Amino acid sequence: MSTIDIAPLTRFDPPGDRTAPSPAEARGLRRDDVRLLVADGEGLTHARFGDVSDHLDPGDLVVVNASQTVAGEVDGLLTGDGPVSGQVVVHVATDLRDGTWVIELRTAPDASRAVLDAATGQVVTLTGVGEPAALTLLEPYPREESSPTGTGNRLWRAAFAGESGLPALLGRAGRPIAYGYLDRRYPIEAYRTIFGTTPGSAEMPSAARPFTPDVVTRLVSRGIAIAPIVLHTGVSSQEAGEAPQPEWFEVSESTARLVNATKAGGGRIIAVGTTVTRALESAVRGAAGRARVAAAEGWTDRVVTRSAPPQVVDGLITGWHDPAASHLLLVEAVAGPRLTQAAYDAAVAHGYDWHEFGDSALLLPARANVMAA
Numbered sequence: 001m002s003t004i005d006i007a008p009l010t011r012f013d014p015p016g017d018r019t020a021p022s023p024a025e026a027r028g029l030r031r032d033d034v035r036l037l038v039a040d041g042e043g044l045t046h047a048r049f050g051d052v053s054d055h056l057d058p059g060d061l062v063v064v065n066a067s068q069t070v071a072g073e074v075d076g077l078l079t080g081d082g083p084v085s086g087q088v089v090v091h092v093a094t095d096l097r098d099g100t101w102v103i104e105l106r107t108a109p110d111a112s113r114a115v116l117d118a119a120t121g122q123v124v125t126l127t128g129v130g131e132p133a134a135l136t137l138l139e140p141y142p143r144e145e146s147s148p149t150g151t152g153n154r155l156w157r158a159a160f161a162g163e164s165g166l167p168a169l170l171g172r173a174g175r176p177i178a179y180g181y182l183d184r185r186y187p188i189e190a191y192r193t194i195f196g197t198t199p200g201s202a203e204m205p206s207a208a209r210p211f212t213p214d215v216v217t218r219l220v221s222r223g224i225a226i227a228p229i230v231l232h233t234g235v236s237s238q239e240a241g242e243a244p245q246p247e248w249f250e251v252s253e254s255t256a257r258l259v260n261a262t263k264a265g266g267g268r269i270i271a272v273g274t275t276v277t278r279a280l281e282s283a284v285r286g287a288a289g290r291a292r293v294a295a296a297e298g299w300t301d302r303v304v305t306r307s308a309p310p311q312v313v314d315g316l317i318t319g320w321h322d323p324a325a326s327h328l329l330l331v332e333a334v335a336g337p338r339l340t341q342a343a344y345d346a347a348v349a350h351g352y353d354w355h356e357f358g359d360s361a362l363l364l365p366a367r368a369n370v371m372a373a
Contacts, residue, residue, distance in 0.1 A: 008324060012347075013323075015320070015322065018351060021181065021183040021357075022182065022183050030212065031211070032050035032210050032215050034359045035359040036210075036362060037347055037362070038362045039339050040339075044343070044346050049210040049359075050215055052317070053222050055364070056270065057267070058223030060268045062226045063227050063270065064208050064228055064272045065195065065201075065207075065273060066196060066230050067205055068197060068201065069176065069196060070199050071176055072092040072202040073091055073092075073111070073175050074128070074169075074174050075087065077124065077127055081121065083119065084115060088106065088107070089105070089109070089110075090103055090105060090124055090135065092166065092174075094234045094248075095167075100158060101159075102155055102156070102158075104155050104235050111179055116152025120138065126162075129173040133162030134162070138159055139156070140156060141157045155245065167199075176191045182357075194211055200232035201233040205231070206273070206355075207275075208272045209357070210360055227254070228255060229250065229280065230249060230250040231278060246300060249299075251279055251293060251297070255293075256295050259293040269313050270362075271316050273319075274330045278302055278304060279300070281302055281304055303329070304333050305332075306337070310334055315362070316335060316361075316362075316363045319356065319358055320344070328340070336365050343361055347359070
């Protein structure tokens with residue numbers, strides 16, 4: 001993870017009271033009843049997500065993230081020699097696969113702000129988990145003073161000690177990572193998509209949340225294929241100018257073949273979310289104009305921006321991102337700045353809902369105009 005030296009061009013007012021406070025089901029809707037703004041070369045269309053297949057073409061390929069959301073939030077007590085101590089909320093972001101974990105400390109009780117002034121060697125004793133368990137802060141992640149402000153550390157590499165392994169403890173006593181804008185707590189099932197088969201995401205790959213079996217049936221019936229990748233998301237609370245942290249991804253041989261065959265046949269690759277875009281573009285081999293996707297897995301630090309644009313992704317299904325978020329850079333790189341600005345202007349004007357339980361966008365740029373300023 002690092003800072004980004006390019007800023008989104010898209011400008012709009014922060015979502016404020018347009019943040020969805022609850023899942024669609026809690027509002028008396030089906031998941032696929034959320035609104036869908038379709039932005040393409042012909043203009044803007046207001047629809048519902050259940051009709052997404054009507055806006056795609058036979059021969060297109062929809063690529064989804066098969067990572068399943070895990071419970072990644074617990075309470076803790078920060079102690080030891082440092083400028084701050086006391087109750088905190090712990091967000092377990094990433095299993096580094098070397099016996100250590102990336103964690104974020106946030107203010108108790110509602111996780112509304114990051115704790116930036118913890119210190120190496122401090123210990124977070126996990127509370128309410130039914131067994132003695134603690135995380136020791138080893139070093140800032142990925143480096144000292146890595147907050148975009150240049151002051152403080154938002155993420156830490158930490159060592160876990162407990163009777164159970166950390167995944168087992170979180171599965172038994174953890175809760176979904178959540179922030180202060182929700183009206184109440186919701187169970188882990190609310191944070192899982194129908195495609196999630198491989199546990200590992202700290203936060204929901206939320207672009208796929210509105211998909212239902214009926215939506216999938218309608219896509220397949222129209223000759224639109226679906227293929228999976230895996231990308232385990234970390235915490236999504238990046239500050240302005242902060243790049244996504246490295247994340248584990250997997251693109252299978254079968255998905256790579258489908259992507260390449262779709263491109264060769266003139267179909268479009270529609271990524272469901274920024275996670276899918278990042279995974280596919282991390283598996284690209286070859287120069288621009290001759291790019292192909294190969295089977296790949298590992299850690300990716302690929303950041304898709306206008307200056308490092310996508311090579312295989314042609315369209316994007318996504319939620320709505322906050323001003324200056326790094327995700328907006330990816331959206332602009334896929335859709336082009338003009339189409340992105342038009343979509344956000346329309347979403348603000350028509351009261352679309354933001355964040356993980358909010359409404360959706362389908363961005364389908366004219367290929368020749370993707371990088372138009």
